[in-house]
Amino acid sequence: MLPFHGGQRQDVIFLTIKEIAQLAGVSVATVSRTINHQGKASPEVQKRVWDIMKKYDYVPNATGRSLRTTRTGMVLVLLPLLSNSFYSPIVEGIDHAARQQGYNIIVATIQMDRATEDRYLSLVRMRQVDGLISLSSTLSTAEIQAFGQQHPFVIACECPQDARISCVEIDNYKAGYDAATSLIRRGHKRIAMINFDYVSLSPPLREKGFRKALKDAGITPDESLILHTEQFDIESGAASCEKLLSLPEPPTAVFCYSDPLAIGMIHALAAHGLHAGKDMEIIGFDNTDVAGVFLPGITSVAQPTFDIGVTAFGLLREKMLDLNSTPKRVTLPHTIVYRDTAKEPK
Amino acid sequence: MLPFHGGQRQDVIFLTIKEIAQLAGVSVATVSRTINHQGKASPEVQKRVWDIMKKYDYVPNATGRSLRTTRTGMVLVLLPLLSNSFYSPIVEGIDHAARQQGYNIIVATIQMDRATEDRYLSLVRMRQVDGLISLSSTLSTAEIQAFGQQHPFVIACECPQDARISCVEIDNYKAGYDAATSLIRRGHKRIAMINFDYVSLSPPLREKGFRKALKDAGITPDESLILHTEQFDIESGAASCEKLLSLPEPPTAVFCYSDPLAIGMIHALAAHGLHAGKDMEIIGFDNTDVAGVFLPGITSVAQPTFDIGVTAFGLLREKMLDLNSTPKRVTLPHTIVYRDTAKEPK
């Protein structure tokens, strides 16, 4: 628990509802009711109050209001980091939905650091915000569930299977299956996967789907073609590419866990005088904006990011209205955006 | 002014300081003083209070606290949009500095929409946050100044020349001068500039610096080589490139207002079978993360983003401590990061 050293703002004068009431010659109740459009006051009185408020540039104090109503109108969104264009449209979706219900969202990054995450979780506990949407958490399943029991809390994109909490995500198993199938239908037989190996939930699911697709097509997965990296960044992609190229029989297509991995692949191929899309087909994941901008354009599995955001807020809203409502689990459909590095089959 | 419909959170029970006091057999004053490390209570009493708080998982209510102290410990950061990697490190810098002073930052995007911006400005007016750092505003100079007089408010990156308000930015004139000079020293004589033409403050400054560098080198700026675009995106870059290539005597080097413009140039060159860095040298701006990732690597003018963030919070802190302190204007140094599209001179 942090100490709190109050530093006042005594330097600027501003009016309270009491003074507005005095100036308008009515009671504070009437002013409050006027502000909140609760009728009760006659039109003439309301007009007088509005005029005074405008004249003196009155703005109600959010803190006083929140204390009384036990609601702040703010929702916290936690991201791992800001500089990942995958999250932006999700946040926009949340914001869009929140705004329609009169909420403001605030965004904070946890930098995948537990202490930082705790600092922001305590904003919820202290009721400085009304609810929380987390796009990536360092919490254990048990902790997630416990927190969700105490506060409106929704998870997007990385939902623990067994936590009783509202969440929204794509079907990662199916996404892996679809990506592999797409490459198979292009005629590839030796297909690699570069997977992310951190304690994260989606990688094993995508890999399972990937393997199943191969088996369904009568291809036995070659373990030397399934690599795991500790980061999903460009360097890891390049390193993995080198490994694959040094095999006696390199793959002709690769499914990457992320777009940066795909970019690393392309870099490494270029260093060998090879071209992604011609000498090797590549599919990335998340359809981040660089995928559409890169040369060559990167084929990528796209998540319905904006909808994920909208849905997440909807789920949170239910929880804010009734904390005891039963948690919902929503799955949204993904797509594959075909560009240069892997053409559309057929 | 928005009405406010209180929706209660009656469903979950939690303790107040009063109940903690009762359970510990002390007064609320003692509990409060213990929480805030204000001494006064004996060590034994303090321990008893901490134990009770831990046992019952007590967390002080931020709203009650804020109402009394007139401070929320939150600072609002306004961005144009989230999906621009230029802003991320600035926000990280702000966050870093804020954290050291016990503040939390919250990020919101204004989507370059006045109504949206107003909604967030009213968070400041309602005192739901203690201060505001804006990385891009749709407000007029007069409005900016007025707001800065009433609330702690700092601007970063795009500071109106004549507003009396604290701000931090680079020297855009010098940045334009340096970029041009770099190309001149590489031996180029026909140097183009693709500038941004929106009501923004930095474009004319950078252009002035660009022109001055040419003149200082004895080169008369060729007006057909100085283009203005309404967006600073990839499409505009490609379109501008086409224009330049269709000239009787195309330039051999280009200075772009942004990295996306540079990427557009590269795309268009590639479409003509030309290579950026070989057939034409290109310098972008902001050193966004795609610049380092792209093939070829994009040479770009880099702003000291993290430091801009740290400095911005420092300036805001001064204003939060004393709203009447005289505004400061800070200029930080830029650099040029050389990659493939324009080699370092000499």
Add this chain to the structure above:
DNA sequence: TCTCTGAAGGTAATCGTTTTCCTTTTTTCT
């Protein structure tokens, strides 16, 4: 004329803290 109803509006309690005064007890100094 009398009662009843609804509208208009005021009074004061309340939300959960922090902090200003107090009072009481203990320690220190002479």
Add this chain to the structure above:
DNA sequence: AGAAAAAAGGAAAACGATTACCTTCAGAGA
């Protein structure tokens, strides 16, 4: 030992809104 000072802790007044409850008054219906 006695006075002064310091330490420990409590009671209650803020902070600025919302709202439950009450009062007054005008008009309707009998």
